[in-house]
Amino acid sequence: MTMTPKELVGKTAAKRIHDGMLIGLGTGSTAKWFTHYVAERVRDENLMVRCVCTSDATEQQARAAGLNVIPLGAGMTLDICVDGADEFNSDLILIKGGGGAHVREKIVARAARQVVIVTDSSKRVATLGAFPLPVAVLPFAAESTAELLHQCFEVPVTQRTSPDGMPFVSDDNLAILDLHFGVIQRPALLDQRIRQLPGVVDTGLFVGIAHEVLVAHPDGRVESVRPPQ
Numbered sequence: 553m554t555m556t557p558k559e560l561v562g563k564t565a566a567k568r569i570h571d572g573m574l575i576g577l578g579t580g581s582t583a584k585w586f587t588h589y590v591a592e593r594v595r596d597e598n599l600m601v602r603c604v605c606t607s608d609a610t611e612q613q614a615r616a617a618g619l620n621v622i623p624l625g626a627g628m629t630l631d632i633c634v635d636g637a638d639e640f641n642s643d644l645i646l647i648k649g650g651g652g653a654h655v656r657e658k659i660v661a662r663a664a665r666q667v668v669i670v671t672d673s674s675k676r677v678a679t680l681g682a683f684p685l686p687v688a689v690l691p692f693a694a695e696s697t698a699e700l701l702h703q704c705f706e707v708p709v710t711q712r713t714s715p716d717g718m719p720f721v722s723d724d725n726l727a728i729l730d731l732h733f734g735v736i737q738r739p740a741l742l743d744q745r746i747r748q749l750p751g752v753v754d755t756g757l758f759v760g761i762a763h764e765v766l767v768a769h770p771d772g773r774v775e776s777v778r779p780p781q
């Protein structure tokens with residue numbers, strides 16, 4: 553049976569793991585395959601690795617698969633962090649947070665020496681912004697922060713909800729606002745401007761964080777994309 557692009561790219565990234573590594577495990581339906589195949593290699597090859605997880609869901613999966621999960625300690629440097637993305641451009645700037653985990657995901661990625669993003673070809677864009685930009689905010693001020701963001705950037709802002717219609721709450725008890733830009737011309741500047749507003753915890757823009765994006769194509773090829781020199 554042929555693998556889906558998400559499984560294929562997750563399996564490809566898991567080949568980067570070596571004995572003794574400290575690994576950041578991302579969140580989402582692509583990163584899930586990376587975790588799956590890391591666990592398989594750990595079992596089959598008797599590897600000793602330690603893992604820091606970017607969400608409660610990933611932690612549950614990793615522990616159930618027998619991986620050694622540890623908390624992110626002070627001054628810790630991870631050998632590699634592998635995570636998914638909702639969009640990426642040719643500068644390897646990402647939009648993340650489709651699963652609402654981007655605050656932890658950015659912290660873990662920043663602690664890693666090597667950040668590898670696993671995607672399929674649908675995530676590659678010429679210009680970021682078709683995917684609504686997730687912004688994590690304090691629930692206490694979700695409505696007023698949404699209003700402030702709308703006034704500052706003049707784009708529709710929606711508060712993310714769960715399937716039951718209630719406001720979505722992240723693993724860190726944050727609310728998520730989705731900003732519908734359509735087109736983001738200057739992502740680094742936009743990220744700075746949003747992060748300086750009161751009530752904002754972090755955006756889903758990952759600027760200068762990814763070292764490599766692995767892209768699975770429908771024909772079974774996995775392409776490695778690196779930032780321009």
Ligand code: 5RP
Nearest residue numbers: 580581582636649650651653
């Ligand atoms: C979660 C994320 C995910 O990595 C992103 O949404 C991609 O997910 P998927 O691999 O399921 O398409 O940022 O916060």
